[in-house]
Amino acid sequence: MYIISILGNYFTEVILFSVVMMLRLLYFRIGILLLVWMALTGFDYRVANLEMMERIPTSLEEHNWQKSSVDYNVIEVGTHDYTYWKNFMKRTRTCHISHRIKTVVYYCDIHNHTKSETSLEEIIHSERHRLE
Ligand SMILES: [Zn+2]
Numbered sequence: 001m002y003i004i005s006i007l008g009n010y011f012t013e014v015i016l017f018s019v020v021m022m023l024r025l026l027y028f029r030i031g032i033l034l035l036v037w038m039a040l041t042g043f044d045y046r047v048a049n050l051e052m053m054e055r056i057p058t059s060l061e062e063h064n065w066q067k068s069s070v071d072y073n074v075i076e077v078g079t080h081d082y083t084y085w086k087n088f089m090k091r092t093r094t095c096h097i098s099h100r101i102k103t104v105v106y107y108c109d110i111h112n113h114t115k116s117e118t119s120l121e122e123i124i125h126s127e128r129h130r131l132e
């Protein structure tokens with residue numbers, strides 16, 4: 001009976017662990033989708049937050065956009081397997097892929113608002129391997 005209960009605990013832990021991992025993956029994917037959407041639409045939450053305070057310019061008005069900050073973020077986007085040969089044997093390894101993202105924030109002192117530009121700077125592979 002004791003062994004069965006230990007096994008039971010073990011399986012519960014395994015199931016809990018896989019559920020947590022699945023949720024983490026899901027949140028991660030939602031995060032990526034949000035980031036891509038923000039990059040595509042040029043959405044700036046800082047502008048959204050400041051909208052109540054600033055004067056909304058008409059489309060004819062000129063802006064005085066000045067670079068105020070440059071920020072780099074590295075986010076892991078996934079993994080992939082690659083094969084290589086060692087001692088006449090074909091082996092497989094997992095490589096983690098990350099994106100280096102550059103965010104430039106501009107500030108316009110005429111209307112007291114900001115805008116940001118997000119761009120993909122670099123795709124980083126954790127392992128050194130030939131790219132197929
Ligand atoms: Zn402006």
Ligand SMILES: [Zn+2]
Pocket residue numbers: 080082095096097125126127129
């Ligand atoms: Zn790789």
